[in-house]
Amino acid sequence: MKSGLAVAAGLVIGLALIFVLETLGHGLLALVRMLFGTAPPSSALIVDLVTSSIGIFGGGLVGGLVAGHRAVIAWIVGISLFAFAALLLWRLDYPDWVMQGAAVLGLVSAALAGQFAARIPNKT
Numbered sequence: 001m002k003s004g005l006a007v008a009a010g011l012v013i014g015l016a017l018i019f020v021l022e023t024l025g026h027g028l029l030a031l032v033r034m035l036f037g038t039a040p041p042s043s044a045l046i047v048d049l050v051t052s053s054i055g056i057f058g059g060g061l062v063g064g065l066v067a068g069h070r071a072v073i074a075w076i077v078g079i080s081l082f083a084f085a086a087l088l089l090w091r092l093d094y095p096d097w098v099m100q101g102a103a104v105l106g107l108v109s110a111a112l113a114g115q116f117a118a119r120i121p122n123k124t
Contacts (some may be wrong), residue, residue, distance in 0.1 A: 006067035010077030014059020018085070021051035045098050049105055052085040056109040064117025071114035078110025 025047035032039045056078050064074030082102075089102055 003067050003070075003073055006063045006070075006073050007077055007080075009066045010059040010061075010063020010073070011080060012059075013062040014055045014077060014081045015084075016055075017058045018051055018055030018081075021054055022048065025051055045094065048089070048094075049098060049101050052081075052102060053105040053109045056081045056085070056106050057113045060110050060113025061116055064113060065120065067117075069117055069120060069122050071118040074114040074117040075110055078106075078113050082106035082110060 026044060029039050029043055029047060032043075059081050060074040060078030063077035064070055067073035085106060086099070086102055089099055094102075
C-alpha cells in the first residue's frame with residue numbers, strides 16, 4: 001500500500017514540476033524574445049529537456065523518500081515519467097537530438113533520484 005502511494009505521490013509531484021517549470025521557462029523565453037527581438041531557435045527545446053529532467057529527478061526522489069528511502073520506487077517513478085516525456089516528445093515530432101538527449105538525461109535523472117532517495121538519512 002505504501003509503495004503504491006509513494007509511486008502516485010512521485011508521479012504527481014514530477015508531472016507538476018514539469019508543467020510548472022515548462023510554463024515558467026517558456027514564459028521567460030517569451031520575455032527574452034519581447035525584450036531582445038529574438039532567442040536562439042533551440043532554446044525552447046532545451047527548456048523542455050531541462051524541465052523534464054528536473055521533473056523526473058524530483059518525482060523520483062519524492063517517490064523514493066515517501067516509500068521509506070527505497071531506490072527501486074524512485075526508479076519506477078523516474079522511468080514512468082521518462083516514458084511519458086519520451087512519448088510526448090515522439091508524438092510532437094521533436095528532432096532526434098532532443099530525443100537522444102531526453103533519453104540520456106531522463107535515465108540519469110532517474111538513477112540520481114534513486115541514489116539520493118536511498119542515501120538521504122531517515123530521521124524517523
